[in-house]
Amino acid sequence: MRRHIVSCAAMLLAGMGASLAIQQTPGGAPASGSVAAPADASIERLATTYRFENDGTGSVEIQGRFKALTVAGRDALGRFVMAYDPGHEEVRFDRLQTVKPSGPTIAADPVQVVERRVPLAGGLEAGYAMLPAPNFEVGDSLEVAVTRLLTTPIAKGEFWAEHLPASGDRTGPETVVLDLPAERPVAFWYDPATPPTVAVHGGRVVYRWELPPPSRGRLAAEPRATFAVSSFTSWEKLGDWFLHLEAGGAGSGEKARTQAESLVARSRSTREKAEAIYSWVSTSVRYLSLALAGNGFQPHAVDDVLAKAYGDCKDKNLLLATMLRDVGIQAQSALVSVAGKLRYPDVPIPSQFDHVVTVIALDSGETWIDSSLEVARFGQLLPSLRGGKALLVRPSGSVLVPIPEAPAPADTMEIRVSGSVTGAGTLTSSTEVELCGEVELPWRLLFHSGASDAIAAFGQGLAGVELAGAVADGTTSSDPAAVDEPFVIRLAAHKPGFINPLGTRNSPSIPSLIAWATARTEAASGSSSSLGAGQGADSGSEPDDRPINGLSRVRETIDLALPEGYSVEPPQDVHIQNGGLTYDATYESFAGRLHVERTVRRQDPGAAGAEAAWAALAQVVKGDAQQVAEFRRTAAGTGAEDALAGLSADELNQLGSKALNENQFETARATLAKAVAKDPESRYAWNNLGRAYLGLREWRKAEADFRKQIEVNPLDQYAFNNLGEALRNQQRFREAVEAYRSQLGVNPFDPFALPNLGRTLDDTYRFADAVPVLKQAHRVAPNDARVGVLLAHALREIGRDDEVRELLAEVNRTPGFPPLQEATLDMIPTDQPGLAVRIVNVGSADVDAVEQAANRRVADARARLNGETTPDTAFDDVARLAKVAEDLDTLGQIWLRRGNRDKARDYFTEALAISLSPAVAAQLADLEAAAGHMEKALRYEALARQGPAKVRAVPAAIEAWAEKKFKDRQERDAAMNAFAWELRDPRRISAQSPHRAAGAEPVGPGRVLVRALVAATGDVIAVAPLQGREPWRAQAVAIAKKLKLPPARVGGEPVRTSRTLDFRTTPSQTVEGVWGYGLNPSLEFWMPSLAQPMY
Secondary structure (H helix, E strand, O other): OOOOOOOOOOOOEEEEOOEEEEOOOHHHOOOOEOOOOOOOEEEEEEEEEEEEOOOOOEEEEEEEEEEEOOHHHHHHHHEEEEEEOOOOEEEEEEEEEEEOOOOOEEEOOHHHOEEEEEEOHHHOEEEEEEEEOOOOOOOOEEEEEEEEEEOOOOOOOOOEEEEOOEOOEEOOOEEEEEEEEOOOOOEEEEOOOOOOEEEEEOOEEEEEEEEOOOOOOOOOOOOOOOEEEEOOOOHHHHHHHHHHHHHHHHOOOHHHHHHHHHHOOOOOOHHHHHHHHHHHHHHHOEEOOOOOOHHHHOOOOHHHHHHHOEEOHHHHHHHHHHHHHHOOOOEEEEEEOOOOOOOOOOOOOHHHOOEEEEEEEEOOEEEEEOHHHOOOOOOOOOHHHOOOEEEEEOOOOOEEEEOOOOOOOOEEEEEEEEEEEOOOOOEEEEEEEEEEOHHHHHHHHHHHHOOHHHHHHHHHHHHHHHOOOOEEEEEEEOOOOOOOOOEEEEEEEEEOOOOOOOOOEEOOEOOOOHHHHHOOOEOOOOEOOOOOOOOOOOOOOOOOOOOOOOEEEEEEEEEEEOOOOEEEEOOOOEEEEEOOEEEEEEEEEEOOEEEEEEEEEEOOOOOOOHHHHHHHHHHHHHHHHOOEOEEEEOOOOOOHHHHHHOOOHHHHHHHHHHHHHOOOHHHHHHHHHHHHHHOOOOOOHHHHHHHHHHHOOOHHHHHHHHHHHHHHOOOOOOHHHHHHHHHHHOOOHHHHHHHHHHHHHHOOOOOOHHHHHHHHHHHOOOHHHHHHHHHHHHHHOOOOHHHHHHHHHHHHHOOOHHHHHHHHHHHHOOOOOOOHHHHHHHOOOOOOOOHHHHHHHOOOOOHHHHHHHHHHHHHHHHHHHOOOOOHHHHHHHHHHHHHHHHHHHHHHHHHHHOOOHHHHHHHHHHHHHHHOOHHHHHHHHHHHHHOOOHHHHHHHHHHHOOOHHHHOOOOHHHHHHHHHHOOOHHHHHHHHHHHHHHHOOOEEOOOOOOOOOOOOOOOOOEEEEEEEEEOOOOEEEEEEEEEOOOOHHHHHHHHHHOOEOOOEEEOOEEEOEEEEEEEEEOOOOOEEEEEOOOOOOOOOOOOOOOOOOOO
C-alpha cells in the first residue's frame, strides 16, 4: 500500500509498456493521460464520463480519437489495452475503428478482445483487456469507445474519483463529465481555474468541463487535477472504514501474541518493550510493496503475515500494532502520503494516501514509527513525512492531524574529503559522508536494497557534484542495518586534468559537497539537490511551508596534497552570521598541501522564517564553494618537461585536448606531439594534433596529422571532416569535398560534415550538388538558421524559388526561433563570410528589415569601438568588427539590387578593407568591370581568386582586357598574384636581432602574434602578446608599439579597434615583416598559396 492505493475511478489513458492502456498511477496519485511519447501520437479529441450510483457501483466511459504520428505511435495505439481490477471491475469495448486519412473506416471485431489476468503478490490480480486496431498505419486515426464498469465497490456503498487532464500531445478538446446521484452528499473539489457547468435533472447532478488543448510548446511540470470527489464526507467516516478493514485482518492473533510476549520477556520499561517489538517486525518481516488493486486497502491476517514473514506497509503496521497491544501498549494506525502533504485536504479521498505508519503511546508521549523502512531507528520517519498531514485512525473518532517534526537530535552531516594530485595532473580522492538523523534514511534504504546499478549511478552522480568531470571508482557504505550508528557513505573517485602540469599556475575548483548538502530542495520538481526527499506537486492542496532541509549542522573538511614543487595560494576565509545561522570557512596551506574547513550551523530548523534564511545562506555557501585555490609551480619544483616525461600517451592526449578546449594551441601542439611520439598508433591523439595545427593556421601540418589519424583508424568519427577543413583552408576545394564525403561514409548524419560539405559546394558554385546535401543537413539540424540560409541560397541559384519561400516560412515558424531575416544576421559566425549576403540574395521576406538591422549594428559597432575599447576587450572588438564587415557586405548587396552601384561600391570597399574577403573582392571586380575600370577590376579579381571564387571563370570582359595587357597567361597570373599581395598591404620592418649568447645556434624561423589597440588615427595605443616565445615575443611587442597602421573605417568614419599583427622571423633571428594586420580574427585572408615567401 505504500506505493499503490486503488482509486476505483481514477481512470484515464496512460501508457503501459509499449501499448496504450488505462492504468493507475503509482504513489496513489491520480492516473494521468499520455499516449506513447508526445512525438509519437496525438490526442485529437477525448471525452471521459464518470457515473456513480448510491450503492457505490458505477462506470467510466472513455471516447477518444488518437492519431499515430510515428511507427512507435502506431505500435502503441495498434494494441489498445485497458487495465482494470478483475475483483471489482469489468471492461466493455463499445467501439474501436481505424480511420484512414482519406475517410474510410475499418471497425475492429469485438470477438478479438483478448483478456489476461496477471497474478500479483498477496493473492491479488491485475487484469488487461486488449483489442487490436485493424489495418492501422502511421498517419491513421483510431476512434475508441470503451467502458470500465465498477461492478463491486471497494468500500460497500462508497465511491471516489479524481481526474487529471490528458497529457501528451493533445491537439483537440477534452470533455470531462461527472454524473452523481443528486441526493447523495459528497465531498467535492474542483480546480477554480476551470469551473464546470452544472445541470440537475432526473435525480442526478451532472458537472461538465470543456478543457481546451494545452498551449503548444509549454508543458507544466505537474498538471493540476480537474476534480476530486468522495462519498466519504468526513475523515472520521473514512477512518471508520479502515478500522473495519483492520478488524477483518486481525484474526485470532495467537501466534502474534506469543511472539510479542517472548520478545519483551526481559524488557523493563514500556519503551524497551516497544523498541524490541519494533526492531523484530522491522527486520524479521520483509517489506513487500503490493501492486495497486481493489483489495490494496485490506490488510492480511496478522498470523498469516507472521507465518509468511512478508507484508506491505498496512500488513506490517497491523502486525506491529497488534503485538504492541498484546503487551499493553496503545497503538494506532496513521494513513499518510509519502509526499508529505495531501493533494485534497478537504476531500476524504482514500487514493491520496499511499502509506501506513504506527503511532504509539509511551510515557514520554506519542511516538511515530514506521516498520516498513527496515533500517530506521525507533521513532524515525521518512523526511518527506515530517510536518505533513496524516489520518489518525482510532475507535474514538478518526481525525486529520499534523505529523510531528523531527525529534532531537537534529540531522547532521560530516563530509571528509582527502585527495592527492599526481604529476600528470590527475586528482585521486576519497570521500566520506557521515549522516545522522532522518536525513540518512533514503541512503540507508538505497544501500540496504543492494541495487548495484542504482548505487553506482548515485556514486557517479555524487562524484560529478563534488567535482565536475570526476569519475567514480567505487561507492560503498557502512552497514545499513546498524541503525544505532551514524550512516557513512564512502566514495572513491578521480579527475584527470585536475591541474595542467604544463602550466606554472593552475586555479582548479576544490572538490566539495557542502553546497549540495545545503541546497534547498525544489518542492515542485519532485527532485532533490539536498539529502531530503522531494515533495509532491500541488493539485489543490494547502501551501507547503514546511522546512525542507532539516540539517542543523554540516561540516566539511578537505585535505589536498599537491605534487612536489607546488605551492598553494588559498582562497579567502568566510564568516557569516544571520540570526540563528552561522557559516565559517577557513583555508590553510603548508608544505604543498591545502586544508579546508567549512561549517554550517542552525539553531532551530523549524523556526519561523528559518527556511528563507537557510536558502539565503545556501547561496553564500555555494559562492564560497566556487572559490578556487591557486597552485603555483615553484622554481625548485619539477619543470614542465619533467612533468610530461612520465605521462602515458593517453594522459598526454587528455592534457592536449584540455589545452585545445582552452584555445592554447601551441601548448596543445607540444603536448600532443609527445603523445604521438610515445604511441604512434594512438586512436585519438593524431586528430587532436591536427586540430592544434588548425588553431595555429598551419594547414599542411594539420592535413598530414588528419591523414595519419585516418590511417590509424579509418572509421574515426571526426578525422575526415577535420581533413576537409584543412584542405578547404588551403583552397583545395575538390579534395575537401571528397574528405567531407568520406566522413559521411562513416556517419551519414554527421552534424559537422553535412553543413561543411554543403557550404563548400555552395561556395564553389556547385549549387545543384549542394541542395541534396544541405537538405539532409537541414533535416539533421532543423533549427540551425545557418544551414537554412545556405539551403535557401542554393535553391535560389538553381531557380527553385517556390521551395525557397516554403523553407523561409518553415524556419520562421520554428518554435523559439525569431524571424529569419533578424535572427540569422545576429547569428552569423565570423568564419562564414557571405552568409548575410545570402540572406539578401534568397529574397528574404523583408529586405528593408534586413537593411535596418544591418545599419543599426553598424552604428552600434562604431559607437562601441570608439567608446570603451581596451586591450581586455580586444577579442570582442575584433568579433564585432568582423560582424560589421558582414553587415557592410549585406548593405552593398542591397544597394546593388536597387541599382545604386556607387553606393554598393562604397559599402563593398569598406567591407573589403576590414575583412579582405575574396567574395567581396569578386563583387568589386564585377562592379569595376561594368564601369570600364579594367585594371581595378583585374586587381580585385586577383584577390577574389584567392578564395572559393578561384574556381569560377574570369569574367569575359576582364579576360579580354587582360589578353591585350599581357603577352600570355603566365604573365597575367604573375601580375594577378602580385596585385593580390598588394591589396593585402604587407609591411616589412627591419629590426636589430635580439642578443644571443656567443656560440648559440639560431633558433630558426619563429612566429609571434600580438593584439594591438589602434586609435582612429592609426597610432598603436597598447599591445598584448597572444602567441610566441622569447626573445621574439618581447621584440615583437616593442616593434608593434611604434607602428602607425591604416585606420579602420566603418560607415565612412575611422574607428578605434584591435588588430592582429602577425610577425615572422627569419633564421637569422631578425623580425622582418608585419603580415596581415587586417581585422579578420581568423586570419583567413593570409593565404599560403601566395607566391611571395613568408618570413
